[in-house]
Amino acid sequence: MQAKRILVVGGVAAGPSAASKAARVDPAAEVILFEKGGAISYGICELPYYISGEVMGEDLVVHTPESLHREKRVRVRLGSCVEEVVPHRRIVRVRDAETGSLAEEPYDRLILATGAQPKRLGVRGEEADNVFFLRSLSDGQRMRGFLERERPRGALIVGGGYIGMEMADALRSRGMGVTLLHRYDLPLPGFERGAREKARETLEAHGVEFVPEAEASHFDLRAPERVARVIASQGSYAAEVVLLSLGVSPNAELAESCGIRLGRHGGILVDQRQETSRDNIFAAGDCCEVKNLVTNRWIYAPLATIASRAGRTAGENAAGGRARFRGALRAVALRLFDMEFMRAGLCSAEAKDAGFRVVTEKVTTGSRVAAMPGGSDITVELIAEESTRRLLGANVYGGEGAVLRGNTLAVAIQHQMRIDDLQDWDLAYSPPFAPLWDPILIAANAARRRFG
Amino acid sequence: MQAKRILVVGGVAAGPSAASKAARVDPAAEVILFEKGGAISYGICELPYYISGEVMGEDLVVHTPESLHREKRVRVRLGSCVEEVVPHRRIVRVRDAETGSLAEEPYDRLILATGAQPKRLGVRGEEADNVFFLRSLSDGQRMRGFLERERPRGALIVGGGYIGMEMADALRSRGMGVTLLHRYDLPLPGFERGAREKARETLEAHGVEFVPEAEASHFDLRAPERVARVIASQGSYAAEVVLLSLGVSPNAELAESCGIRLGRHGGILVDQRQETSRDNIFAAGDCCEVKNLVTNRWIYAPLATIASRAGRTAGENAAGGRARFRGALRAVALRLFDMEFMRAGLCSAEAKDAGFRVVTEKVTTGSRVAAMPGGSDITVELIAEESTRRLLGANVYGGEGAVLRGNTLAVAIQHQMRIDDLQDWDLAYSPPFAPLWDPILIAANAARRRFG
Numbered sequence: 001m002q003a004k005r006i007l008v009v010g011g012v013a014a015g016p017s018a019a020s021k022a023a024r025v026d027p028a029a030e031v032i033l034f035e036k037g038g039a040i041s042y043g044i045c046e047l048p049y050y051i052s053g054e055v056m057g058e059d060l061v062v063h064t065p066e067s068l069h070r071e072k073r074v075r076v077r078l079g080s081c082v083e084e085v086v087p088h089r090r091i092v093r094v095r096d097a098e099t100g101s102l103a104e105e106p107y108d109r110l111i112l113a114t115g116a117q118p119k120r121l122g123v124r125g126e127e128a129d130n131v132f133f134l135r136s137l138s139d140g141q142r143m144r145g146f147l148e149r150e151r152p153r154g155a156l157i158v159g160g161g162y163i164g165m166e167m168a169d170a171l172r173s174r175g176m177g178v179t180l181l182h183r184y185d186l187p188l189p190g191f192e193r194g195a196r197e198k199a200r201e202t203l204e205a206h207g208v209e210f211v212p213e214a215e216a217s218h219f220d221l222r223a224p225e226r227v228a229r230v231i232a233s234q235g236s237y238a239a240e241v242v243l244l245s246l247g248v249s250p251n252a253e254l255a256e257s258c259g260i261r262l263g264r265h266g267g268i269l270v271d272q273r274q275e276t277s278r279d280n281i282f283a284a285g286d287c288c289e290v291k292n293l294v295t296n297r298w299i300y301a302p303l304a305t306i307a308s309r310a311g312r313t314a315g316e317n318a319a320g321g322r323a324r325f326r327g328a329l330r331a332v333a334l335r336l337f338d339m340e341f342m343r344a345g346l347c348s349a350e351a352k353d354a355g356f357r358v359v360t361e362k363v364t365t366g367s368r369v370a371a372m373p374g375g376s377d378i379t380v381e382l383i384a385e386e387s388t389r390r391l392l393g394a395n396v397y398g399g400e401g402a403v404l405r406g407n408t409l410a411v412a413i414q415h416q417m418r419i420d421d422l423q424d425w426d427l428a429y430s431p432p433f434a435p436l437w438d439p440i441l442i443a444a445n446a447a448r449r450r451f452g
Numbered sequence: 453m454q455a456k457r458i459l460v461v462g463g464v465a466a467g468p469s470a471a472s473k474a475a476r477v478d479p480a481a482e483v484i485l486f487e488k489g490g491a492i493s494y495g496i497c498e499l500p501y502y503i504s505g506e507v508m509g510e511d512l513v514v515h516t517p518e519s520l521h522r523e524k525r526v527r528v529r530l531g532s533c534v535e536e537v538v539p540h541r542r543i544v545r546v547r548d549a550e551t552g553s554l555a556e557e558p559y560d561r562l563i564l565a566t567g568a569q570p571k572r573l574g575v576r577g578e579e580a581d582n583v584f585f586l587r588s589l590s591d592g593q594r595m596r597g598f599l600e601r602e603r604p605r606g607a608l609i610v611g612g613g614y615i616g617m618e619m620a621d622a623l624r625s626r627g628m629g630v631t632l633l634h635r636y637d638l639p640l641p642g643f644e645r646g647a648r649e650k651a652r653e654t655l656e657a658h659g660v661e662f663v664p665e666a667e668a669s670h671f672d673l674r675a676p677e678r679v680a681r682v683i684a685s686q687g688s689y690a691a692e693v694v695l696l697s698l699g700v701s702p703n704a705e706l707a708e709s710c711g712i713r714l715g716r717h718g719g720i721l722v723d724q725r726q727e728t729s730r731d732n733i734f735a736a737g738d739c740c741e742v743k744n745l746v747t748n749r750w751i752y753a754p755l756a757t758i759a760s761r762a763g764r765t766a767g768e769n770a771a772g773g774r775a776r777f778r779g780a781l782r783a784v785a786l787r788l789f790d791m792e793f794m795r796a797g798l799c800s801a802e803a804k805d806a807g808f809r810v811v812t813e814k815v816t817t818g819s820r821v822a823a824m825p826g827g828s829d830i831t832v833e834l835i836a837e838e839s840t841r842r843l844l845g846a847n848v849y850g851g852e853g854a855v856l857r858g859n860t861l862a863v864a865i866q867h868q869m870r871i872d873d874l875q876d877w878d879l880a881y882s883p884p885f886a887p888l889w890d891p892i893l894i895a896a897n898a899a900r901r902r903f904g
Contacts, residue, residue, distance in 0.1 A: 046823050046883050055883070059823035293878065304888055305881045326876060333880035342880050371498050371511035404856035407879045407890070411863055414878060424778060426745065426866060427859045428785035428794050429757045431498050431507070436756055438859070 004029040006318050007092060007107040008074075009082045009254065011035030012044065012136070013304055014285025015113035016063055017311030018318070020072040022111070026319035031074045032105070034094055036081035039137045040065060045304050047140040048163070051147070052170035060137060085110065085258040087278050109280050109318035112255055112268065113311060116248035116286035116302050121158075125219030128227045131242045134163060143243075152240035153177060156230055158216045159245035160187030162334045162341075165199065167243055168208045169337055178207070181214040181232055190332070190350075191343050192381050194362050195395045199336060206337045211235070216244075248302050250287045263289040265300035272324045274314035282318050284310035291327030293414055294346050294392055295354040301330045331410050333403040342406030345393030345413040348383050357386040361447035365439045367400050372431040378402055380443035382409075382419065389418040389451055401433070405440055419447045456481040458770050459544060459559040460526075461534045461706065463487030464496065464588070465756055466737025467565035468515055469763030470770070472524040474563070478771035483526045484557070486546055488533035491589045492517060497756050499592040500615070503599070504622035512589060537562065537710040539730045561732050561770035564707055564720065565763060568700035568738035568754050573610075577671030580679045583694045586615060595695070604692035605629060608682055610668045611697035612639030614786045614793075617651065619695055620660045621789055630659070633666040633684050642784070642802075643795050644833050646814050647847045651788060658789045663687070668696075700754050702739045715741040717752035724776045726766035734770050736762035743779030745866055746798050746844055747806040753782045783862050785855040794858030797845030797865040800835050809838040813899035817891045819852050824883040830854055832895035834861075834871065841870040841903055853885070857892055871899045 006029050008019040015033055023031040033040065041063035049055040065076035079097035086092070091104045118133040120126055130152075132143040146152075155171045157164050160182030168178045180187070180203065186196035187203065187210065203210050214232040219242075222228035230237045250267040252260075261277035263269045267289035274282045285307035289298040306328045316323040331344040351358045360383050368375030376399025383393035391413050396406035412422060422444035429436050437445075458481050460471040467485055475483040485492065493515035501507040517528035531549035538544070543556045570585040572578055582604075584595040598604075607623045609616050612634030620630045632639070632655065638648035639655065639662065655662050666684040671694075674680035682689045702719035704712075713729035715721045719741035726734045737759035741750040758780045768775040783796040803810045813834050820827030828851025835845035843865050848858035864874060874896035881888050889897075 043821065043823060043883070043888075045881070045888075046821065049824060049883055054825055055823045303881070305878065308888055309878075327878075329878040331878050331880035333882040333885055335882060335884040340885070344878070344880060369495065369498065371495060371507045372501060373506055401853075401856050403880060403882070403885045404853050404860070407877075408856070408860040408863055410879055411860055411877055414876070415867060415869070415873070417867070421867070424866070425859075425863055426757065426779075426781040426783050426796070427862055428783035428796060428855060429497065429755070430785040430787060430855070431495070431501055432787040433785055433792070433855045436495075436497075436760055 004108045004319070005106060006031045006109045006111065007105060008033040008111045008113060009092070010113035010115050010285065010287070011037070011040030011076065012042065012115055014307040014311035014314070015111070016041040016068060016074070017308050018111045018113055018282070018284055018315035019074040020068070021312045021315030022319040023073040025316050025321045029319055033068070033074055033076045034080040034082050035076065035078050036097065037136065037138065038078055040076055040078070041068060042137045043304070044135065047134050048166035048170040050140050051144055051167065052173045057141065060140070082254060085254060085281070087258050087281065090280065109282065111314050111318050112276070112281065112283040112287060113285045114251040114254055114287040116250050118244065118248055119246040121216060121244065121246070123218045125221050125227045126244070128219070128221065129225045130240065131227055131244065133244055134167065135248065146241065147174065154179070155241045155243060156181065156237055156239040157243045157245060158230065159247070161189065161245060161247060162332060164245040165203070165336050166334055167245060168203060169335070172206055172208060179209040179211060179237055181211045181216055181230070181237070183213065183215050185212045188341065190330070190347055191341065192347055192360070192383070192395045194379060194381055195341055195343070195397050198339070198379070198397055199341060202336050202339045248286065250300065252287050255283060255287065263298045265289050265298065267300050269298065272326060273317045274310055274325060275317065282314040284314040293327040293329050297354065299330060301328055303328070303330070303332065305331065329410055329413055331407070333406065338399060339397060340400070340402035341397045342403040343393070343395045344406055344410035345391070346383060347393055351383055351392050356392060358392065359384050359386050359447070359450055361443060361450050363439065363443040363446045365442050366435055367398055367439065368433065369431045369435045376400055378405070378439045380405070380439050382443050382447045384419050384447060389420060391417055391419060391422070405438070408440060419444055419451065423448055456560045456771070457558060458483045458561045458563065459557060460485040460563045460565060461544070462565035462567050462737070462739070463489070463492030463528065464494065464567055466759040466763030466766070467563070468493040468520060468526070469760050470563045470565055470734070470736055470767035471526040472520070473764045473767030474771040475525040477768050477773045481771055485520070485526050485528045486532040486534050487528065487530050488549065489588065489590065490530055492528055492530070493520060494589045495756070496587065499586050500618035500622040502592050503596055503619065504625045509593065512592070534706060537706060537733070539710050539733065542732065561734065563766050563770050564728070564733065564735040564739060565737045566703040566706055566739040568702050570696065570700055571698040573668060573696065573698070575670045577673050577679045578696070580671070580673065581677045582692065583679055583696065585696055586619065587700065598693065599626065606631070607693045607695060608633065608689055608691040609695045609697060610682065611699065613641065613697060613699060614784060616697040617655070617788050618786055619697060620655060621787070624658055624660060631661040631663060631689055633663045633668055633682070633689070635665065635667050637664045640793065642782070642799055643793065644799055644812070644835070644847045646831060646833055647793055647795070647849050650791070650831070650849055651793060654788050654791045700738065702752065704739050707735060707739065715750045717741050717750065719752050721750065724778060725769045726762055726777060727769065734766040736766040745779040745781050749806065751782065753780055755780070755782070755784065757783065781862055781865055783859070785858065790851055791849060792851070792854035793849045794855040795845070795847045796858055796862035797843070798835060799845055803835055803844050808844060810844065811836050811838050811899070811902055813895060813902050815891065815895040815898045817894050818887055819850055819891065820885065821883045821887045828852055830857070830891045832857070832891050834895050834899045836871050836899060841872060843869055843871060843874070857890070860892060871896055871903065875900055
């Protein structure tokens with residue numbers, strides 16, 4: 001039998017994960033990864049910390065093409081853009097960026113990991129030298145280069161999702177003034193109102209000017225390649241440097257053009273094996289939608305944790321294995337100055353939208369026993385179904401230990417536990433780490449009383 | 453109907469918890485708490501941090517007799533030693549420390565929360581001025597007073613359990629030299645070998661002289677009230693101040709003398725309602741044994757978390773409620789210098805003793821993504837049953853986030869999850885908090901491979 005040929009399209013997160021796993025599961029297979037850009041296997045999540053200076057550029061890269069080949073037996077072709085998939089012939093057409101030539105590459109199994117692209121305003125000036133997105137290593141390098149070269153005193157961020165938050169922090173830590181325009185009254189959509197208020201308060205406490213209900217509409221240019229002002233729904237803002245963090249949308253054109261089924265968020269739909277609606281074609285990562293483990297509905301959740309898991313699953317199955325990826329909780333963590341924010345499962349709006357009647361309970365308590373110095377406030381908000389008392393979602397935020405506590409609640413959500421299960425939890429206590437009754441337990445007790 | 457009279461014996465942890473709950477559940481009840489000492493409702497767990505100076509003495513006290521009366525409607529009688537229970541007459545006999553008089557007090561419900569006492573060597577000199585135990589507020593005050601008055605340069609600790617560890621840290625932070633004698637080769641019995649080696653290494657890295665396999669046998673006195681040297685199995689050690697941390701044993705004499713059934717560890721046995729073998733007599737806290745949630749066997753686990761829960765349960769039921777306390781995992785956390793240690797569930801020796809065939813897997817990884825500064829190593833050791841792959845116990849230790857990660861594993865143990873459940877967990881990731889694959893997930897994956 002001839003060795004299997006497994007092609008992977010896309011080299012950032014899910015792609016290298018899938019390729020490495022495929023090569024491990026089927027040591028005889030020929031595994032080739034095509035990346036249209038000039039780098040593979042780097043951390044997008046780390047980009048804000050690279051911009052702040054906390055992380056060095058070389059540390060962003062997990063694998064070079066050489067190390068991926070040496071250590072994982074995956075061949076990498078940079079500057080190789082897969083332009084077309086022809087499923088009935090099991091070939092892809094690959095454009096070489098350098099020569100411009102188009103070559104056919106046959107496959108036995110194909111894995112699409114084409115990622116996502118930043119949403120754009122679609123206005124003149126969006127390609128200016130001082131306007132940035134933060135979606136790739138080269139985006140990050142371009143922005144850091146600009147900041148180091150031109151030393152702007154202030155920045156304008158459009159979009160208050162978690163990348164906007166992290167970047168506000170990063171740019172403040174470079175000593176820059178930061179103005180953040182957000183289309184809603186509070187940042188961090190997807191979190192509960194309490195967390196969002198705390199996020200706004202945290203931004204403002206650290207000198208970020210937060211402008212609510214502001215939709216950026218166009219740019220004033222002072223030169224063809226330089227934006228001078230951002231014009232928004234209710235004002236105009238001078239801008240030495242502009243970051244657009246408006247979210248991302250799946251790169252699913254390649255999949256769509258060969259007849260693969262997409263979902264209502266525009267992402268590729270896959271089964272639990274990460275196989276698409278086309279035989280022998282798998283997909284993983286930010287180009288895909290994912291099943292929400294709470295509602296069993298398709299959501300779009302472009303998160304590295306999901307990309308990595310889904311990538312491994314796709315790689316294993318493309319190589320003949322039998323892995324399953326059941327879905328995700330949209331578990332999100334971020335640091336914002338001296339605060340941690342975490343969410344998992346459904347927010348109450350999502351829960352209502354999915355037909356749940358919910359009860360929420362929010363409790364703020366100390367992160368340590370009162371006598372112990374160094375603690376801070378921590379808030380736990382639980383979202384539970386009224387009829388079953390099942391935990392559907394949680395927000396945890398505060399000065400220390402919020403994210404890791406949130407992960408404990410994520411497990412409870414994933415395992416469909418009830419509020420009543422939580423309060424029986426025997427968690428460890430020691431004064432430096434928690435109050436005698438952990439904030440999670442205090443919130444669970446309060447929620448239980450709320451239910452009566 | 454006459455108001456119910458609920459008496460509580462013992463005022464440190466479980467007692468105030470039980471009394472407060474009883475008074476809340478039955479607002480008509482007369483609730484009286486008898487404490488033989490001079491203070492109630494204080495944190496024993498905080499004593500090492502009081503000795504180190506991190507915590508102020510007044511902050512150790514959660515409730516004074518006045519505040520417990522005012523806020524919780526519990527009357528407190530200090531200096532009141534309950535010497536006898538006469539179940540068939542439903543009375544107790546109480547000795548007043550000041551007058552020496554003995555009075556009878558009738559009860560409808562009695563709650564025993566008599567606590568534990570430090571184990572002793574039983575040798576001459578144990579009552580000397582420079583020999584200390586750390587089991588009560590007055591123990592702590594006496595020791596801190598001695599340290600501040602006499603400013604000893606060095607201390608000798610006998611016993612390497614978690615109190616011994618915390619006290620080694622506390623005394624080093626006061627600038628004192630510390631020698632620690634321990635009867636086994638490694639400190640922290642109940643943890644796995646890897647954690648215990650790391651604990652020894654941590655002690656030694658911070659200048660504590662750890663003397664293994666050393667049984668203290670007697671003292672050399674230089675005056676009737678002053679120990680000069682501790683004589684151990686393999687040497688003799690000069691000692692300006694001696695701390696004996698040999699563990700504790702349950703104060704169950706009062707219960708035993710009125711015919712209440714005790715367990716093989718010498719603690720009071722109670723049902724899930726915290727009721728003893730005698731009608732109308734409840735018990736809670738360190739005087740009791742507790743059901744291990746993994747083995748369903750009785751263990752002795754004198755921990756504040758358990759005392760607090762069991763106390764509430766006893767109080768609620770004594771007042772006519774229907775609460776249940778099902779048992780505990782022996783979840784223990786401690787800080788040792790710059791390290792965190794956490795265990796929950798069974799250690800492999802306990803598991804074998806309970807008839808489980810176990811597989812263990814230990815993985816050390818970074819607490820954050822490699823690129824992110826400020827991280828440290830974290831080790832997760834999982835103990836699972838071979839036949840069912842069920843998680844029986846866990847140790848987590850490292851520089852940050854070990855304890856809170858251990859709590860997530862405690863939940864998995866309590867809910868009888870299998871190793872395979874863990875690896876599906878969707879935990880939140882962000883560079884400041886974790887690697888892309890949390891140490892828990894990496895350990896679970898490794899364990900799963902180990903099982904094959």
